[in-house]
Amino acid sequence: MNIYHMSYTEEFVGERMAMLSFKGCNFHCIGCIRKRSEYDIYADERRYIDWNFENMVKVLEELNPHRIYLGGHEPTLDPDLLNIVRRLSKLDAHIVLMTNGSLIDEEYAKELKDAGLNELIISVKAFDANKHLYYTNMSNEPVLNAIKNLAAIEDDYFRLQVETILLPGINDPWDIEELAIFISQISPAISLFIEPWIPIEEVEFEEPKKEDLIDAVSRAMKYLYVVSYHPLYSEIKEIRETPRKAKFIDILPRP
Numbered sequence: 070m071n072i073y074h075m076s077y078t079e080e081f082v083g084e085r086m087a088m089l090s091f092k093g094c095n096f097h098c099i100g101c102i103r104k105r106s107e108y109d110i111y112a113d114e115r116r117y118i119d120w121n122f123e124n125m126v127k128v129l130e131e132l133n134p135h136r137i138y139l140g141g142h143e144p145t146l147d148p149d150l151l152n153i154v155r156r157l158s159k160l161d162a163h164i165v166l167m168t169n170g171s172l173i174d175e176e177y178a179k180e181l182k183d184a185g186l187n188e189l190i191i192s193v194k195a196f197d198a199n200k201h202l203y204y205t206n207m208s209n210e211p212v213l214n215a216i217k218n219l220a221a222i223e224d225d226y227f228r229l230q231v232e233t234i235l236l237p238g239i240n241d242p243w244d245i246e247e248l249a250i251f252i253s254q255i256s257p258a259i260s261l262f263i264e265p266w267i268p269i270e271e272v273e274f275e276e277p278k279k280e281d282l283i284d285a286v287s288r289a290m291k292y293l294y295v296v297s298y299h300p301l302y303s304e305i306k307e308i309r310e311t312p313r314k315a316k317f318i319d320i321l322p323r324p
Contacts, residue, residue, distance in 0.1 A: 071144070071146065071147040072153075073090060073107075073141070075087065075128065076318060084134075085135050089153075090107075091140070095171060096171070097207070100269055105270075114319070115321055118322070118323060119323055122156070126156065129162075135162060136162060138167060139164070139165065140166075143168065143169055144168060145172040145177075150181070151180055154166075154181060154184040155184045157185070164186050166181065166188070168192065170212040170216065173189070173215045175218040186227070187227065189219060189228070191215055191216055191219070191229070192212075193209065196233070196244045196247050200244070216229070216255060220259060231259060232262045232264055233261065234265070235266060235282055237278075241285075245288060245289055248289075249291070260293065260295035261296050262297050264298070276302060276303060282298060286298050
């Protein structure tokens, strides 16, 4: 089992949410958020437990989350992923797998679906092949193929979503527009989520500007039915200082 960290919040946009983070990745992204912190960058406090899967499940049973996200580095590298999904499916929560998509083919996706996975989010770091190779040291061809393959098995009980980052010089608004066109040719009903890049020390990329985020969303909306986005990190920092902020808690192995 590659799970090294959990976090949760009892209230975020009206839902209880939990995240299980997996160690290990086959991509080498220059601006990976894990270079900023291996843990939840928004966490307010930490709890420690004896680190085994059943204790994690006990925490989840207490929280009774509406959604459980499987993310972190790259969860599909974990050989126990199918069994983890099967166990979590008994908690009556919406289970979401966040992946770079490079290791998911249609057969494996069907196995995950049968195990109880409800939603799969494929992250496209850059639509341009050369930019993707520069940023991740990996081709984006398997990622784009995964979107095509998984769209074929989407139904009322298994949802596919595409996520992409907005990163100046790597994935600009016009790159995101090209991605939206690609997705629309598969199905305009596939939703796209745009995540502005979060600044990291010693990484020479700039945080996207608000106008670029608005531009990226506007361009994508010309081709897709549903386009959503995350606020800029600088905006989130301001929100985190308000009394109404959501409280995030890290769960870590007991020292």
